[in-house]
Ligand SMILES: Nc1ncnc2c1ncn2[C@@H]1O[C@H](COP(=O)(O)OP(=O)(O)OP(=O)(O)O)[C@@H](O)[C@H]1O
């Protein structure tokens with residue numbers, strides 16, 4: 278009964294027809310703090326959240342959320358969680374305040390308590406002025422905030438947020454980050470999904486990277502970065518070297534190439550950052566000392582980790598940084 | 614442990630019997646559906662304009678050519694009331710379906726709100742909506758010369774039969790809304806219900822129809838309700854058709870309640 282885990286999933290599997298969406302997913306989410314499930318489009322993030330939040334039944338596996346089994350103790354689980362889905366779950370024709378009050382009533386708060394709670398939350402999410410307007414007049418950012426506010430009416434222990442910042446502009450995104458950080462300090466557990474590495478890096482204490490329905494890596498941000506090596510060496514080939522030289526280089530490096538961008542003739546290579554290793558790498562790549570035009574060594578980002586873990590072998594093809602080019606990420610996941 | 618229990622107590626109100634909570638949810642959902650109906654201006658206008666236009670068209674364009682034994686306006690109003698009610702009730706399929714295809718339903722589910730509460734909310738709002746629009750159509754009818762001979766008893770009977778049928782259609786629509794994959798598909802149901810008014814005595818007497826159609830036209834639910842309403846309002850002989858109307862409605866309600874419960878739980 279007493280466990281330090283907010284969520285424990287073992288061997289989660291789910292398929293729709295013959296398409297396997299989740300394939301033996303294990304997750305251990307500690308109590309308190311922010312846990313991020315990071316993955317490209319179609320990785321299975323929403324499916325995982327829906328199973329954890331009791332909305333979808335898994336085909337196989339065991340899940341305990343807030344100490345209760347999601348299969349047999351749904352009611353107990355539901356009393357302790359809240360869900361903010363990928364798409365806003367609000368009544369467009371009701372005002373912000375009415376939406377929140379309705380949530381309060383559905384949680385069986387007395388009318389005046391529901392009213393007070395709604396006012397509190399509007400205040401907290403900077404929506405007091407808009408509270409009496411219908412949701413259909415809200416901007417995307419306001420909608421997201423209200424949606425999150427609606428999930429906090431019941432003061433849940435575990436809060437699921439499915440892609441809370443997708444589609445928000447940088448300012449709204451920063452505001453949402455602040456809210457999530459604030460939530461974590463109140464002792465609740467936040468389980469969020471994201472496609473954005475900087476978001477996971479910024480918010481989460483623990484991260485699980487999912488791809489193609491599997492957890493491909495798990496740990497703290499520091500641990501993940503360590504898996505790929507502490508630094509990255511970016512080399513840019515001279516224009517004179519030509520596309521064949523680039524393709525040869527990528528093939529030669531194999532899995533050590535973390536990124537490859539033929540348009541900019543740039544390859545990122547994992548390194549420990551020592552002078553000896555960087556020198557050895559440059560010698561290996563460019564024995565004749567005429568192919569590399571520039572190089573650059575920098576600290577590994579989660580982007581590198583993510584690409585190293587989720588990229589499929591695609592020699593001499595663009596493998597861009599996921600956060601900068603979501604459409605390319607989408608394309609990649611379609612090959613699954 | 615005691616600290617935990619205390620936190621729990623401040624977070625949630627004291628436990629009440631499950632039935633009280635369930636009733637509270639139903640009330641909340643009725644309030645929600647009523648509010649959403651009131652704010653759907655398009656929906657209200659369509660539900661009112663269509664039957665009123667239909668009535669004006671039949672009374673003024675076709676009325677002169679049709680021989681029904683009584684003033685045509687007196688003949689046709691019960692039919693128009695039914696089209697109005699049927700159309701209004703059928704829009705419930707659309708509202709239920711849109712609820713189920715937006716994220717709102719996931720939130721309700723994760724809050725343990727029952728499907729029954731959600732559907733009941735929709736159905737009650739639908740009945741309320743239709744009673745209001747029926748009253749307005751009756752007012753227009755009176756203005757253009759509808760002169761029913763019924764006394765208070767006749768009116769009560771007519772309203773009762775109509776309201777029961779609206780309840781049945783609303784619940785059936787809600788069930789269709791659960792089955793339909795999209796609001797657009799659910800919308801098709803409104804046409805189906807409106808269509809049922811034509812092979813009935815709503816607009817023209819059944820004995821003017823081809824003989825192969827008469828049996829169906831006479832026994833189908835819309836016709837039994839139209840004939841009962843007409844008989845009670847115009848003081849004609851009511852007869853066994855009233856029982857058929859009531860039985861049809863009760864049958865549809867029973868089947869829809871059972872089916873909607875089953876289907877709702879199976880979804881997701
Ligand atoms: N109800 C369903 N029926 C069939 N396939 C489904 C269903 N739900 C999800 N899938 C498939 O499962 C895979 C994973 O979907 P999921 O929504 O969990 O991904 P995701 O990681 O949330 O993606 P995104 O970042 O685009 O939201 C996708 O290929 C999707 O097409």
Ligand SMILES: [Mg+2]
Pocket residue numbers: 322323324363439440
């Ligand atoms: Mg998703």
